[in-house]
Amino acid sequence: MTSTLRHARYVVGENPVTLLAFGLLIVMLLAALLGSSIAPYDPLATNTVRKLEPPSRAHWFGTDQLGRDILSRVLVATRLDLAIAVGAVSLSFLVGTAAGACAGFFGHWVDRIISRLTDTIMAFPLFVLAMAIVAALGNNIGNVVLATAIINLPFYARMARAEVNVRREAGYVEAARLSGNSALRALRCHVVPNALPPMMVQVSLNLGWAMLNAAGLSFIGLGVRPPTPEWGILVAEGASFILSGEWWIALFPGLALMLAVFCFNLLGDGLRDLIDPRRRT
């Protein structure tokens, strides 16, 4: 454990950007956990007398069209956005990895079917597919998570398939089979754990992409219901105010979104360095 920690410290020290990313992640997690308690105002409470006020001491991020405090809304939205991203990526990771691993390990018709499925998904223009899924199944958060998970599936399936394929013939796997483990057990206990590390890196990068996807869907009105705060919907609301000079309504949620995605992307690189320095890009 200590050697891992020491290695981690070395990696983080080597790459100050990773340190920055870790710091951002901690801040985000804190905001997600404590959001509603540390928010200065109720994110849903309107106060139309003080609408469209620029950032001031009373309202650090200013107020929106209905007088709601933007700082509070951005803080409280952290939990929802992280939940959507983590939910979507977890779902697609689990299902995709399982499918890809089976395809890579068992080959033949299992491989063919699963590959066809992933090819089909990949052939779609992804954003439009996500839009269509949300529109067809119903305009709520659950479907946004589902849609984002579906369009990310092929990514994990392909990776898992490739990684498992490479390790399928490895010595330790053969040894496991020879000592009486079933194919499935060998897959589950020996191959997959070794295939996981490079995939974890992609999970981090995917988290950022999932968040942007959800924001894009909110921009066109598919996604979260008003008055729930979510970064994408906050940016969409603020977009119509940019040209009239109320820049703060879109800027702060936009920055929050950007920082979150930024953090996940950089973390991905750091994780890669931590787990498998030879694969560093």
Added chain:
Amino acid sequence: MRIARLLVTLFVVGGLAGHAAAQGRSDTLIVVTESGPNSMDIHGVGTNRPAYQASWNIYDRLMTFGVKTLPDGSRMYDYQSLKPELAESWQMAADGTSVTFKLRKDARFHDGTPVSAKDVKWSFDRAVTVGGFPTFQMKAGSLEKPEQFEVVDDTTFRVKFLRKDRFTMPDLAVPVPVIIHSELAKKHATAQDPWALEWLKTNVAASGAYKLESWKPGMETIYVRNEDWKSGPLPKIRRVIVREVPSAGNRRAMLERGDADVSFDLPPKDFSEMAKAGKVAVVSHPVENAHAYVGMNVTKPPFNNAKARQAVAYAIPYETIYSTALFGRGTLVTGNLIAVNTFGYDAKASPYRTDLAKAKQLMAEAGYPSGFETTLSFDMGFATTNEPMAVLLQESLAQIGIKTTINKIPGSNWRNMLLKKEMPLYINAFGGWLNFPEYFFFWNYHSQNAVFNTMSYQNPAMDKLIDAARFETDPKKYAEEVRGFLKLALDDVPRVAVYQPNLDVAMQKTIKGYQYWFHRQLDYRQLAKD
């Protein structure tokens, strides 16, 4: 290095040439709009609203409305004054059962063919036969059967009345009864398509003030003046380019930078700011016979209970909605159902105002002391005003115990939802082309249960009053009937009108001659550029 120099030259030359071309803008009007026409045929199925603007300027109708100037200097159509367009005069029959029109002898279609009465008959037969919106609109003025339309001779045309209906004459001047070049259209008709619906969708067979120079659906439509137009004074603007720019912010930016001349469809906040800033001119006019309202489905609980409905009427934050969602671009009506510039308007008619204490009391009387849960729906296509209104309404209703979940419905599905008539609580709007109160009530409160009667309100007493008012000839009885159905609607309160919207237009200060029309589209024929 050479490439860099070439690129720089291109940019400079491009910039200069662009500037030179811009000088030719003085006889061209550039209009920016959110979306454009999807058809050139107003009688076609699925024709959208922007297509009415195209039709209005490209086609002629028998008559048009005159113009009146309001006290603030703005101009609007005069719905009480019908003026000649394609018809140079008309004569009511002595017995009042028909009207005979004399067509202009010098009127020509764009290809030079003289306009004759048989073109008018063909066009009117078409309008009442194709079904859908055009037939429905013709019916609103008792124009229902081809037998009503008679060709007397080449330049004389007669319309026989089915019944005495004060809407008939004005209905002949709305956008729908256009005069189509029947010979040209018939050349492109087929056995399956006798009215040439396919061909007229993308082609024009008209005699109007403007010709269609080019049409790129989804991008732009360009009109050019018909120099031989005789049905009115020749327009001053030679060329009109209507560009589709979906982003409202971009439209505003273009107006303020002078790259566009006119724009409708901007958020109320932008109109309010531009009016104050004074760089561009903002012309405002209350939309006639229209209001935005909170509707309730009266056939199902909880809103089948009149007291629950009244509770909602007392819980709506009228002032806040007016200033925050609408930015004051309209008239606050606080429940009043007859619009500001319509006969029967009574500013004091509505008893409602924001009074949460009274609302809570009514909830208790209705049998819901601890409130209930429901959904609040609105049309996403109008989210700019609807969404803040919904959020404010949600907050206010929560204070009297009504917990709502907000449902944003995409525009394409909105009509479907209205037709299904299942939404318990929703925000909607309606505006009628013919500025008569019984016209409005007929479509919104009559038990014929048109799609616009979104509340499914069915009350024989109401029907009686509306039916009587529609064909009433005695002015005193008419006023009484109008007061009657207004009071009934306010007592039963199946819907609560919140505000009457304005039609706002922003234009460069050099644009003159703008006039408000009931169809809310831009009429290029009256405009001029200094």
Added chain:
Amino acid sequence: MRRGSLLRLVVKRLAAALPALFAVIVVTFLLMRAMPGDPAVYFAGLSATREAIEQVRQKLGLDRSLPEQFVLYLRDLARGDLGQSITTGQTVAYEIATRLPASLELTLFALVLALAVALPLGILAATRPGSWVDHLSRVLTTAGVSLPTFFTGLLLIYVFYYLLGWAPAPLGRLDSVWSPPPRISGLFTLDSLLAGDAALLGACLKQLVLPAVTMALFVMAPIARMTRASMLGALGSDFIRTARASGLTRGTVLYRYAFRNAMLPVVTTLGMVFSFMLGANVLVEKVFAWPGVGSYALDALVASDYAPVQGFVLTMASLYVLLNLVIDVLYGLIDPRVRIEA
């Protein structure tokens, strides 16, 4: 690669792609019909009665069973009939044929811009791994990919058009005062170049700048990342060490040998990025009023207009298959050592 085996590869790849294309058609068909809007109601117009709506439903063929509708759709597809759009009133085939070049032009320009920035950054980062230049390039490119495109687009319009007036009005491919060049390829820039109209070319380029920059920002990261990775790989390889040891200059080593060998994976990334951009430029097109297939599909989707969305998805999927095929072939042609499993 011999010509015979190349042809065999192409045929085999296309055949393998057909099931995926078919599945795409089926899924889109089902998704469209699962959407809440009722096109018959929309089509029949504002005040249609129930009878009128049923008439329209019959006319649109929507009263038939799903399998029947699907068979009819396939039959129309075989004839090249992609259906008609309710919202624009035009045939889908016509719309896609006119709008696809617009999207392609924008995507190509964005790609060129992205390459112009990301390639040098990647190479620079690879030659100085671990330095501040390396970190800075990573931070910059990652920042670009972290912003939502619609947000970046709006910000750029605000700053460069509204505040500074440097960029032209964001109203699409060409300002109203210009008429488009005679159509040869559909790409306005290429066509105006072929027509010899320098002023027109300038006007087209001016309109392209902001939307292309918005899109380019988004794809710089994967390109820079892949360039850096494969350059690092190439620079660390034996043959480079030999080249250096043989005394070749730095420039020659870098460009003549390392770069060209490193380009292969970058080409693959480019292909992926290009097909991704084609599908993902929906929001950019919306913000800049760019008349491309993306905004067309978006409007149709929001209006539950089946035919355009189906047509759009099919077109994109086919392009994706074609693109992958082209890349595989290129790969095989460029690097004879690479044996592609067909």
